[in-house]
Amino acid sequence: MPPATTTPARQEKSAPQRAMEKLGLVRDIDLALHLPLRYEDETKLTAIADLRDGMTAQVEGIITECQVQFRPRRQLVVKLNDGGDELFLRFLHFYPNHQKTLAAGNRVRVRGEARGGFFGLEMVHPGFKGVDEETPLATALTPVYPTSASLPQAYLRKAVASGLKRADLSELVPPALLPRGSWALKEALNFLHHPAPDVSLATLEDKTHPAWQRLKFEELLAQQISQLEAKNERALQRAPRFAVQRGGLQERLLAALPFALTSAQHRVVEEIAQDLQREIPMHRLLQGDVGSGKTVVAALAAAIAMHNGWQCALMAPTEILAEQHFRKLVQWLEPLGIQTAWLTGSRKGKGRREMLARVASGEAQLVVGTHAVIQDEVQFAKLGLAIIDEQHRFGVAQRLALREKLQAQSLEPHLLMMSATPIPRTLAMTLFADLDISTIDELPPGRTPIVTKVFSDAKRDNVIATIADEAARGRQVYWVCPLIEESEKLDLQNATATHEQLSAALAGHHVGLLHGRMPAADKTAVMDQFKAGAMQVLVSTTVIEVGVDVPNASLMVIEHAERFGLSQLHQLRGRVGRGSVASVCVLLYTSPLSDTGKSRLKAMAETQDGFEIARRDLEIRGPGEFLGARQSGAPLLRFADLNEDAHLVPPARAAAERWLASEPQRARQHVARWLGSKAEYLKA
Structure with missing residues (x-):
């Protein structure tokens, strides 16, 4: 056997290369389609004297001071002079090469947000680079790409620029299938990676610019072709034919x-x-x-x-x-x-x-x-x-x-x-x-509407008093908590603590506890007691979200309701109102509420219609809830937004049908370009 030394060592990938693969940036076309999150304007300079608190700008000048200070923690404090005024630059994390570039006497170009500091205007952790008096300004907006900690913007910008040059951006889609006035693909991509400084940033950021519209249509077209292919493939498969007989x-x-x-x-x-x-x-x-x-x-x-x-x-x-x-x-x-x-x-x-x-x-x-x-x-x-x-x-x-x-x-x-x-x-x-x-689209007769009430956690004692009244009248109550043990990150009351609190407050009533870590036999025993009416209150985690059917349960309390997704809240609410008794769902929240939390609780109070709830959920947090793992952790639509771009779906569908029928090979090339291996996930 030859000595191990003769085997060539496998070349280790660098951290940025591994990070690129993790982001799915493997092919040149992947890099070309990795579009900026936002842009920075490095096409012009602002005089330091014209800076205002909160303003993001680019300035240029000579470093007059650069020193490491300890107040209260180690930091690099730099003074920049542009010949008219001075600006402080402050770095809490810095390396020797930073100090070298920012040494006194060097000319640098700096971009960041100006803030009012103790000694006047300053920028904390601005971007910077060494320049000379002849260094030209950028001629296009500078892209800022989605990235990870181990993948610096500078590295990614170079990789994307070279991928964009090498990628085959030839037109695959027949012009007759494109919306009227569409930009060419190559033109749209080059523009979005390096837009001219006079373009409206708003149309770039809200993705209404014609270049964005071309890419959204291309993406939806690839996705529609992939779906049609999956359907066509299934049509070639065979399944058992079942006879439906009278008296069967x-x-x-x-x-x-x-x-x-x-x-x-x-x-x-x-x-x-x-x-x-x-x-x-x-x-x-x-x-x-x-x-x-x-x-x-x-x-x-x-x-x-x-x-x-x-x-x-x-x-x-x-x-x-x-x-x-x-x-x-x-x-x-x-x-x-x-x-x-x-x-x-x-x-x-x-x-x-x-x-x-x-x-x-x-x-x-x-x-x-x-x-x-x-x-x-x-x-x-x-x-x-x-x-x-x-x-x-x-x-x-x-x-x-x-x-x-x-x-x-x-x-x-x-x-x-x-x-x-x-x-x-x-x-x-x-x-x-x-x-x-x-x-x-209809409920069985006899179902009662559920009244939904939203209360702050400050009203907790009133809610417990209501539970006591319901239990005294022979009704049953669910109390749902989001976690079962203390978490340092989330200040949530756990199911065990709530169970103890309710057991003490509702002396004389049987209060049960159900959570995901209990053995299956114990869960079954608890549910059997609740279903049989031997238990008045069931404190539970979301294991009772679906399928549990207890017609006598008339009150559902959801604690920390702001932490749940909208469809999950709707599922939980559906555990009551299953009999002829008037039912109530109480959503307890903890302040302060985020805008998303407010939107969810408002939707729950306003409607019981599952389709309206689903529409609002899609609006609030996108399609992930509905797709589940069909997207397998990778969003299949990166650019098109299913709320904003619904108008593009029918023409993309029609174009997919025509193209797949007339040029199936070319249509599949388009899917490979856009979806790569992700196309398989759509077939599951």
Whole structure:
């Protein structure tokens, strides 16, 4: 064996190179599409005498003093004179090369924000560079790029400039598909990296400039093509065709239910049944507001698959929600002869082995559980339908793993995803364009409206007094906290402390505690007591966010409501108002409230409509909440804003359809340019 020294050493990447890769800046086109966050104007100089407090400007002069001072901490204090006036420069972090550039007698150009200091105007940590009297000023605005601590702006500017020169920016999109008056791609990119100093900074920053509009359209076009491709690929796959027969399991289940379906439920059941009778895999999202009755629709879909001799898997993000589904489905389906299996991470030993054997043999026709359903050891005999609840809380890898369960067979399972977070129209047209969407847009009869009240934490004692009144009248109460243990960063009261406080204040009433770190058996015991009415108050973390159904619960208190997302608040509110009793949701907040916090609480007080809540959530914090891990941590739309740029979506959709039909290869080149490997995430 040759000595180790003969193997050439692998060249270590520098910290900036590693940081570039982390930002996804691998190809020249990635660098060309890495656009500035903002710009600095280094095209002109301002006289020091003209500076005002709070003004950001560039000045030039000679250093007259440079000294390290200790008051109260070590800092570098520099005095700059431009021949008319003096300016202090202060650095709390500095290196020997800084002191060299800023040595007395040197000419420097400095840019920063002027502030009123103890000795007059100063700039703290300004940008600076050594110059001479002949050094020309910049001729374009200086870009400031999104970066990380280990990637200096100067390094990134050089990398982007060279990537922009090398990148192939040839026009791929046929001119007929572009909006009228569009800039050329190369022209738009060069302009956005180095805009002329006379351009309106406002149009650059709000992205309404024509150069921005071209890039937004290009990005939306790539995303739409990718979605259409995913849909077309799916159309080539084959799934089992299920017959829907008179007197079949679905009809028997419908007849056995102790309630009648709403007309909206009937409509979506029919849409799903149509899909299941085709040999193209169903890829449908069932959306409906909290409490609209999605589980029974899923059960009726499962009944069609099982009547045809195929298995069905239902996967939920938490054990509590999975168990809610399991109990309902067992109650409805076992009397009809359906065998069920329960699979979660906490199920171990002999019981787990028995369940796995029943799934593998096909004896268990319906398998319900958490992500444990898609672990390698779980083998299905014939999986024909996969149902994913709260789909936005599952990752791409998890959804793909579930689909791959059928790879040993020649057929794909049908896929039904459910969400109680309704998807706004612009998102449905963009990032969910490859899905068919069914909407349950009415609530079952007998549901009472929920009154939402917003109080500061100062009213906490009044809220506790109200809880005592509700408990005395035989009603039940949820109290939700965001954390279960003390955090140094967040001054939040934890669930344990709140449980102790409420237990003391509500002597004579049973106050329970539920949180994510409790063993599964303990969680189940607590929920069973609450459901049975043996417990009046349940203090919980957000594990009760979805699926918990206690009709006698009439009051929901959400502590530190400003810390929750809007759709999460709406989900939590939906735990009450599930019976005929008038219900109230109290949002307790701690001052001071941020603008986002105010917007969320205002939206909750003003509307109970899940679609309106979803629209406002999209406005407040963007599409991440709806996409879940479909974006896998990397936003698929970097430039287009789904609120501001909704008008660009229909033309991008139409252009994608035309282009993919006429020049599929060229259209795919466009997707590769824009999305690279991210295109795969859209297919999950």
